[in-house]
Amino acid sequence: MTMAKLIFLTLRKANSSLLAFLLFASPLAFAQGSAPADNQEIPQDARDATASEATRVLLARLAQAVANLEYRGLVTFEHVGSMETLEVVHGIRDGEQVERIRYLTGSPREKVTRSGDDQCRPSGSVFPRSGLLSAAGLQNVQSNYAFLIRGEERVADREAIVLEARPRDLHRFGMVISVDKETGLPLKSMLIAPAGRVLERFQFVELDLTPVTDDELKPQTPSTEPTTGAEAAKCANVESRWRLGWAPSGFKPVAVQALSDGQMLVFSDGLSTFTVFVQQLPEMNYKGRAVRGATVAYMDHIDVNGARYTVTVVGEIPDNTAQLVAKAVTEAN
Amino acid sequence: MSHGSHQQRLNESLSALMDGEANELEIQRLLKESDANGASDGELGHRWSRYQLAASVMRGEKVAPVDMGLAASISAAIADEPSLESAQQASANDAGNGVASSRWWRPLSRGAVAATVAFAAILGVQQMQAPQVQGDLVAEVEAPQPQPVTTSPQPSRFLTPTLNTRAVSTAPQLVPEQRVGPAPQVQVVPTPELMRHLNRVMVEHSEQAARIGSQGMVPHARATYGERPSE
Numbered sequence: 001m002t003m004a005k006l007i008f009l010t011l012r013k014a015n016s017s018l019l020a021f022l023l024f025a026s027p028l029a030f031a032q033g034s035a036p037a038d039n040q041e042i043p044q045d046a047r048d049a050t051a052s053e054a055t056r057v058l059l060a061r062l063a064q065a066v067a068n069l070e071y072r073g074l075v076t077f078e079h080v081g082s083m084e085t086l087e088v089v090h091g092i093r094d095g096e097q098v099e100r101i102r103y104l105t106g107s108p109r110e111k112v113t114r115s116g117d118d119q120c121r122p123s124g125s126v127f128p129r130s131g132l133l134s135a136a137g138l139q140n141v142q143s144n145y146a147f148l149i150r151g152e153e154r155v156a157d158r159e160a161i162v163l164e165a166r167p168r169d170l171h172r173f174g175m176v177i178s179v180d181k182e183t184g185l186p187l188k189s190m191l192i193a194p195a196g197r198v199l200e201r202f203q204f205v206e207l208d209l210t211p212v213t214d215d216e217l218k219p220q221t222p223s224t225e226p227t228t229g230a231e232a233a234k235c236a237n238v239e240s241r242w243r244l245g246w247a248p249s250g251f252k253p254v255a256v257q258a259l260s261d262g263q264m265l266v267f268s269d270g271l272s273t274f275t276v277f278v279q280q281l282p283e284m285n286y287k288g289r290a291v292r293g294a295t296v297a298y299m300d301h302i303d304v305n306g307a308r309y310t311v312t313v314v315g316e317i318p319d320n321t322a323q324l325v326a327k328a329v330t331e332a333n
Numbered sequence: 334m335s336h337g338s339h340q341q342r343l344n345e346s347l348s349a350l351m352d353g354e355a356n357e358l359e360i361q362r363l364l365k366e367s368d369a370n371g372a373s374d375g376e377l378g379h380r381w382s383r384y385q386l387a388a389s390v391m392r393g394e395k396v397a398p399v400d401m402g403l404a405a406s407i408s409a410a411i412a413d414e415p416s417l418e419s420a421q422q423a424s425a426n427d428a429g430n431g432v433a434s435s436r437w438w439r440p441l442s443r444g445a446v447a448a449t450v451a452f453a454a455i456l457g458v459q460q461m462q463a464p465q466v467q468g469d470l471v472a473e474v475e476a477p478q479p480q481p482v483t484t485s486p487q488p489s490r491f492l493t494p495t496l497n498t499r500a501v502s503t504a505p506q507l508v509p510e511q512r513v514g515p516a517p518q519v520q521v522v523p524t525p526e527l528m529r530h531l532n533r534v535m536v537e538h539s540e541q542a543a544r545i546g547s548q549g550m551v552p553h554a555r556a557t558y559g560e561r562p563s564e
Contacts, residue, residue, distance in 0.1 A: 284530060
């Protein structure tokens with residue numbers, strides 16, 4: 001009996017020390033396990049030719065799918081600590097994209113959008129409707145982000161290729177997009193801040209690719225008015241009264257639009273977008289930032305000829321970048 | 334079966350459980366016994382505590398008297414996630430390798446739960462520090478609520494924020510520029526005009542971003558998020 005007990009004890013001790021070793025060793029093992037993935041960036045040049053060709057094809061398919069597919073589905077939408085579920089419908093009517101989005105959680109919200117084709121582009125813009133559809137747009141995107149194919153996963157019962165867009169500087173966020181193998185549609189997309197923090201995750205739970213009927217594009221909430229391009233239409237020939245003394249590299253002006261109390265200027269690097277609002281808003285002296293989900297708004301003001309203008313920079317961009325952009329707004333003589 | 338041999342068999346089962354080598358039958362026996370005697374009062378419970386204590390000492394951990402209430406709440410948290418362990422326990426019965434792997438996972442997951450609890454406590458303390466409020470527009474401070482802790486599987490190397498199931502306001506949250514040192518960020522409730530402005534620019538921005546079109550439905554989801562429900 002005592003002998004048995006002794007053996008028990010030694011065995012247990014052996015187990016415990018083995019365990020302690022493993023506890024110490026396992027973080028190392030994990031670190032080593034993840035190291036090769038990071039090291040892949042070093043011989044990037046060598047692999048660039050094939051990898052960038054693969055991502056180019058994938059991005060082009062994604063841009064096509066996003067603009068031309070009809071589908072409906074259920075989606076989860078998470079950001080900083082909260083999750084909502086929503087119903088999305090995407091149809092093509094008269095060559096225009098019509099989207100209907102309805103929140104299934106929280107306060108009832110619904111929106112039907114009919115996005116006419118690129119009314120608000122300043123002439124000579126490098127961007128067509130989708131920044132990824134043209135070779136120039138694609139090249140611009142690839143100069144701002146390094147693209148890595150991270151593997152495969154299953155989303156909404158479909159096989160997807162996981163594509164990561166890693167920003168090449170600190171003025172934009174990264175993205176991880178799971179692209180449907182069959183259609184090229186993004187089934188899941190995450191917005192990634194530095195250190196791998198996920199700011200936002202949009203993910204299909206269920207996807208149906210059969211053609212969309214007219215009824216499905218009608219709002220289910222009676223008071224919902226379709227948002228048309230009507231307001232946007234008057235922006236066609238607007239000259240911007242303002243310009244940016246500095247903008248993060250790769251961000252180019254894609255739209256200028258007149259507002260009732262000012263102007264808004266839209267900038268994009270092909271994936272990320274920010275909008276600069278310059279408005280005359282009496283009694284609006286707030287200086288600072290506001291956040292909602294992954295979207296940040298930085299407010300400041302400038303004085304031009306004794307008049308005060310409120311500057312608001314809004315986008316899914318880092319706080320500091322929004323602040324720098326806001327401070328760089330000047331009048332375009 | 335005499336009482337003595339029953340007790341001895343229980344002790345052997347307990348030893349086996351300690352080492353992650355207990356089979357289904359032994360676990361059933363232990364559970365039955367501990368149910369019959371009341372969880373931590375019986376001889377079995379005390380013995381289990383002693384074994385754990387001994388194991389801790391051998392691992393070189395610092396040992397303090399355990400608050401049974403806390404232990405109970407942590408074990409409740411562990412009980413919520415038994416799938417990995419029990420799956421490995423099952424495979425442990427089949428293969429020798431499985432035995433080893435189930436043994437290392439146990440303390441890891443237990444440590445992870447304890448760490449989560451501790452982290453939540455620290456977070457709660459930080460958020461409760463009275464924030465210094467500045468700025469003319471500040472009307473009142475919204476009392477921050479500690480984030481509830483959830484355990485969800487996360488993709489490797491991405492840190493997903495913990496999810497919150499309480500209803501969250503869809504209003505933008507203000508962060509004034511003058512921040513006080515490393516103090517936690519302050520949530521302020523600003524004037525209705527300011528909130529309307531912020532909501533408007535965020536919705537307009539998302540609609541513009543949707544036109545650029547490389548992100549599919551996501552900007553639409555953002556734009557609709559701030560839509561005011563019909564009033």
